[in-house]
Amino acid sequence: MSKKVAFMQGNEACAHGAIYAGCRFFAGYPITPSTEVAEVLSAELPKVGGSFIQMEDEIGAMAAVIGASLTGVKALTATSGPGFSLKQENIGYACITEVPCVIINVMRGGPSTGMPTGPSQSDVMQAKWGTHGDHPAICLVPASVQELFTETVRAFNLSEKFRTPVTVMPDEIVGHMRERIVFPEPGELEVVNRPAPTVPPADYRPYDTSFGDVPPLAAFGSGYRFHVTGLNKAEDGFPTTRAGIVQAEEERQVRKIEKATDEIVTWEEYLLDDADIAIVAFGSTSRSARFAVNEARKHGIRAGLFRIITYWPFPEKQIADLASRVKAIITPEMNLGMTLHEVRRCVKGMTPVSGIFRVDGEPIGPAQILAGIREVM
Amino acid sequence: MGFDYGKYIRPGKLPHIWCPGCGHGIVMKGLIRAIDSVGFSKDMTSIVSGIGCASRLPGYVDFCTLHTTHGRGVAFATGIKMAKPEMNVICVGGDGDGVAIGGNHFIHACRRNIDITYLIMNNNIYGMTGGQFSPTTPTGAKASTTPYGNPDPPFDIAKLAIGAGATFVARGTAFHAAQIDKLLAEAMRHKGFSVVEILDSCPTTYGRRNKYKSVIEMMNHLKDVAVPLSAAEKMTAEQLRGKVITGVLYKENKPEYASEYRKLVERVQAG
Amino acid sequence: MISSFERHGAMEKKKPVVLVNERYCKGCHICVEFCPTSVFEMRGFTAVVKNPEACIACMQCELRCPDFAVTVSQ
Incomplete structure (x- = not known):
C-alpha cells in the first residue's frame, strides 16, 4: 500500500503531526503567522473526539492547555512572537508544575508587533530564557514541511517523557511554505504517552x-x-x-x-567530513545554506552545513567538535546574532566564528551566504 | 449537629494562613458544606484558583486542586472542563485576581456559559501584597496606594457577571455564613457559568486603614449593608442607597458550552 | 407516646458540647461577640468556653469561626 502523500503548508502539517502524536486538545488565539495550525485543528480535533477552543487571549490559551493536560490529555497551543511573549507566564507555570504541553511558535519579526507577515528567527533566546526563574527548555527548529510534522510528534514525545513544556519553532517561511509531505503510517513514528503512577x-x-x-x-x-x-x-x-x-x-x-x-539533541551534518568552512544554520536559513554549500563546492571551496534541529538543549558538544575540525564557522540567521553568541560560547575561541544577520523581513538567500563564505576565505 | 469539615480538609493543613478575623475561612467552610450537600465526589471535583489570599483555599481541601497564576484560574478551569466535562469544576479567588488581572478570562467564561462555579471572595483590597486598592475598593477609601483616598470608581461584580452573560449570579456575605453554602450549592447545581460573590472583610489591610476599629465592626458592616433581594424589592432607591443586595440575583437556562461542544463533536463524527 | 422520662433523656442527649481548638483559634473575637447567649470569653489571645450551659445550639459560632476552631456537637 502506498503512503499518503500531499502538497501541504508547514502549519497544516504541524496540525496533522499533533493529531498523529495523540494531541486531543488545542487552545489558541488568532495570530499571524501561526493561525493555520488553529484553523486545521478546529476542523480535525472534533473528528477524533478531541476539543478545540479559541480563548479570549494568549495567556488564557496557555492556561487552558495546562488545565487540559492535567486531565491526562495531550494538549497544544500555537502562537507567534507577541503571543509567545504573553504565554511566558504560564510556560513558567508548566515548567515548575511539570505539566507536559507543546507550544508552536511560528517566528515572525519583532520586537513587539514587528513584522507580522515577515520571517524571523529571533525568538530562540526567548524560548530558553523567556519566562522568569531557572527552568528547563526544549526547543525544536524544523526546516521543512515534513520535518514540521515529525518534530511536532517528537515534541509531544519529549514533553510527555520529561513532564515539561516543549516549543516547536518554525520560522514563518517554514510555517507557510508548501511542499510535498509523505504522511507516516500509524505506528511508524514512535508515540510516547506519559507514564501513569503505579502507587495507590x-x-x-x-x-x-x-x-x-x-x-x-x-x-x-x-x-x-x-x-x-x-x-x-x-x-x-x-x-x-x-x-x-x-x-x-x-x-x-x-x-x-x-x-x-x-538523548534530546538532534542535528544534521551535510558535507562536513572534509570541510574547511562550516555553516551553522537552522530553519529556512539552513535551506539557503545547503544551496550555498553546493555552490561553494562547485568553486572549489570545501564548505559544509551543520543544521541545528534541536536548538535547546543546544548541541554544545557537537559544535565544539565541529570547531576542532574546521577553519571557520559562519552562522547565518534571521536575527542579530543569537546563534553566533551561542556557537561562540561552545567554540571557546578555537575557531573564528562570524555571522550573517538579516532582520528586515527578507530571507537570507544562498547568494548572501556564498558571499559570506568567500569573505571568510 | 455540627458539620464534620475534617472529611474534606487535608490532614495537617490547618491552621490556615489567613489573618485573624479574615472571612475567607468562613467562606471555605461554606464551600465545603455546599460540595457535601450537592454530593460531588472528591475524585471528580477540581478546585482551581489564581493568586492572592483567597486563592490559597485549594491547598487545604482534599480534591483535585490547582493553584495557578494571577487571574488565570478561570482559564485553567476552562481547559479542565473542556478536556474532561464529567469533572465538577469550581474556581475560587479574590476581587483583584478575578476582575482586575483576570477580568478578561472572567467575562469570557461568563459569555461562553461554561459549567464552572466561580466563587469570588470580595474583600475590596489586595490583601496578600499589603493592601493596595482593587477594582472593588470603594471610591474614597484608603489603601496603601490610595493614601489620599481612592480616586477610582469600583466594579459591581454581580452586574459585570450578568452583563457578560453568566447564567447564575448570587451574592452573600461572610457574616451571613449559613447562606453561603445554600448559594454555592444552587450555583453548583446550575448548568452553566455560575458566579457567587461573597462580600468578605480584610481587617488587616483594609479595616485598619478605613476606621474599622475591629473585626467585629467589619462583620457588623456586612450585616448592616446586606439586604436580601426579597426585601430590596419593596424598598425605594433612597432606602437602598449604600446597601448591597444579597441572594440569587440572576438565573436563566441557556445552552452550556462544554456539553454543546460535545454535541458538535458527535455531529462531526457522525459525518 | 413518649414518656416524660424519655423526653427528658432525649433532651439530655441533645445537650450541645462547645469546644474551642486552641491550636486553631486566632483570637478574632467573632464567636465571643456574636454568640447570642454569651457562651464564650477571651482569655489572652484565645477564645474559651466560659458558659457552656447557656448554649442553645444555634450554630452561629461554628458557622462563623473562620479558623475551624469552634465546634458544636452533641
Whole structure:
C-alpha cells in the first residue's frame, strides 16, 4: 500500500503531526503567522473526539492547555512572537508544575508587533530564557514541511517523557511554505504517552523522586487527588519555603533535561567530513545554506552545513567538535546574532566564528551566504 | 449537629494562613458544606484558583486542586472542563485576581456559559501584597496606594457577571455564613457559568486603614449593608442607597458550552 | 407516646458540647461577640468556653469561626 502523500503548508502539517502524536486538545488565539495550525485543528480535533477552543487571549490559551493536560490529555497551543511573549507566564507555570504541553511558535519579526507577515528567527533566546526563574527548555527548529510534522510528534514525545513544556519553532517561511509531505503510517513514528503512577492513590506524591528525576504525573479525575501550585513545592506538591527542599526541586527540574541532553539533541551534518568552512544554520536559513554549500563546492571551496534541529538543549558538544575540525564557522540567521553568541560560547575561541544577520523581513538567500563564505576565505 | 469539615480538609493543613478575623475561612467552610450537600465526589471535583489570599483555599481541601497564576484560574478551569466535562469544576479567588488581572478570562467564561462555579471572595483590597486598592475598593477609601483616598470608581461584580452573560449570579456575605453554602450549592447545581460573590472583610489591610476599629465592626458592616433581594424589592432607591443586595440575583437556562461542544463533536463524527 | 422520662433523656442527649481548638483559634473575637447567649470569653489571645450551659445550639459560632476552631456537637 502506498503512503499518503500531499502538497501541504508547514502549519497544516504541524496540525496533522499533533493529531498523529495523540494531541486531543488545542487552545489558541488568532495570530499571524501561526493561525493555520488553529484553523486545521478546529476542523480535525472534533473528528477524533478531541476539543478545540479559541480563548479570549494568549495567556488564557496557555492556561487552558495546562488545565487540559492535567486531565491526562495531550494538549497544544500555537502562537507567534507577541503571543509567545504573553504565554511566558504560564510556560513558567508548566515548567515548575511539570505539566507536559507543546507550544508552536511560528517566528515572525519583532520586537513587539514587528513584522507580522515577515520571517524571523529571533525568538530562540526567548524560548530558553523567556519566562522568569531557572527552568528547563526544549526547543525544536524544523526546516521543512515534513520535518514540521515529525518534530511536532517528537515534541509531544519529549514533553510527555520529561513532564515539561516543549516549543516547536518554525520560522514563518517554514510555517507557510508548501511542499510535498509523505504522511507516516500509524505506528511508524514512535508515540510516547506519559507514564501513569503505579502507587495507590493514598501514597501518590506528584514529585516523588524515588521514581527518578521525572516522577509520574497522575491525571485529574483518575482517582488520584493531589495539589498543583506555581509556588516552590515539595515532593508532595504542597508549597514550601524550606531552603533545602526548594534547592533540590529547582535543581532536579533543570537536571532532568540537562542530563538527557544526548538523548534530546538532534542535528544534521551535510558535507562536513572534509570541510574547511562550516555553516551553522537552522530553519529556512539552513535551506539557503545547503544551496550555498553546493555552490561553494562547485568553486572549489570545501564548505559544509551543520543544521541545528534541536536548538535547546543546544548541541554544545557537537559544535565544539565541529570547531576542532574546521577553519571557520559562519552562522547565518534571521536575527542579530543569537546563534553566533551561542556557537561562540561552545567554540571557546578555537575557531573564528562570524555571522550573517538579516532582520528586515527578507530571507537570507544562498547568494548572501556564498558571499559570506568567500569573505571568510 | 455540627458539620464534620475534617472529611474534606487535608490532614495537617490547618491552621490556615489567613489573618485573624479574615472571612475567607468562613467562606471555605461554606464551600465545603455546599460540595457535601450537592454530593460531588472528591475524585471528580477540581478546585482551581489564581493568586492572592483567597486563592490559597485549594491547598487545604482534599480534591483535585490547582493553584495557578494571577487571574488565570478561570482559564485553567476552562481547559479542565473542556478536556474532561464529567469533572465538577469550581474556581475560587479574590476581587483583584478575578476582575482586575483576570477580568478578561472572567467575562469570557461568563459569555461562553461554561459549567464552572466561580466563587469570588470580595474583600475590596489586595490583601496578600499589603493592601493596595482593587477594582472593588470603594471610591474614597484608603489603601496603601490610595493614601489620599481612592480616586477610582469600583466594579459591581454581580452586574459585570450578568452583563457578560453568566447564567447564575448570587451574592452573600461572610457574616451571613449559613447562606453561603445554600448559594454555592444552587450555583453548583446550575448548568452553566455560575458566579457567587461573597462580600468578605480584610481587617488587616483594609479595616485598619478605613476606621474599622475591629473585626467585629467589619462583620457588623456586612450585616448592616446586606439586604436580601426579597426585601430590596419593596424598598425605594433612597432606602437602598449604600446597601448591597444579597441572594440569587440572576438565573436563566441557556445552552452550556462544554456539553454543546460535545454535541458538535458527535455531529462531526457522525459525518 | 413518649414518656416524660424519655423526653427528658432525649433532651439530655441533645445537650450541645462547645469546644474551642486552641491550636486553631486566632483570637478574632467573632464567636465571643456574636454568640447570642454569651457562651464564650477571651482569655489572652484565645477564645474559651466560659458558659457552656447557656448554649442553645444555634450554630452561629461554628458557622462563623473562620479558623475551624469552634465546634458544636452533641
